[in-house]
Amino acid sequence: MRRIYTGSPLSEGHHVELDENAAQHVGRVLRMQPGQELKLFNGDGRDYPATITEAGKKRVEVLIGKPEANLTESPLQITLGQTLSKGDRMDYAVQKAVEMGVTRIVPLTTEHCDVKLKGDREEKRLRHWQSIAVSAAEQCGRARVPDISPVMTVAQWLEHSRECDLRLVLHHRTGQSLESIAKPGHIALMIGPEGGLTADEIALAQKEGFLPVALGPRVLRTETAPVAAMSLCQWLWGDIGD
Incomplete structure (x- = not known):
């Protein structure tokens, strides 16, 4: 069954007109017709079965069914600091x-980062990445869409x-492994650029409480x-282990 994200409020038994992006995807891209069923989610952690009652290229209306629990969210929260590439x-x-299963993504600018985003260009890229996050959540079955924070x-x-x-x-020149760490509830994970984080950046992170860890003997791409x-x-x- 198709899963579609919408920013609209969803409530059982109500007729809802989908927002512009969702309506365009359902009506113009998928060409779904009245009577067909789909699942909607709006980020509240639940799935909403729905039946299309009206479908056009720009306007789609659905009847919302009984909400269903969605159990795809991990108990482990992960905030990813990802250097721009x-x-x-x-x-x-x-x-x-x-x-x-990431919870939040924070784009980072570091010393070896060769991507510079400011003003309108940054806003455009943030909207683009948020759209990718929505599509990925639709595909993998998640009912919550991770937030893409402004560049830091x-x-x-x-x-x-x-x-x-x-x-x-992440720091490939350390002997610390993940298996030796006690179980956390919320992780911050910092990823460097293609050229790696500088010694000063790693030292500053360590000073602020970050623990350098290696994933093995090979250097991974960003x-x-x-x-x-x-x-x-x-x-x-x-x-995953469960």
């Missing part, structure tokens, strides 16, 4: 992070992540590292 690498990192510097990120009870920075790290974290402390 060029091309579709950042898109890939956002998409796969959502699939792996390293100093801002270190301050922002203090709410987490475990803060990790878009691969968060997928590998979150897979291991979810296996050790989240819901």
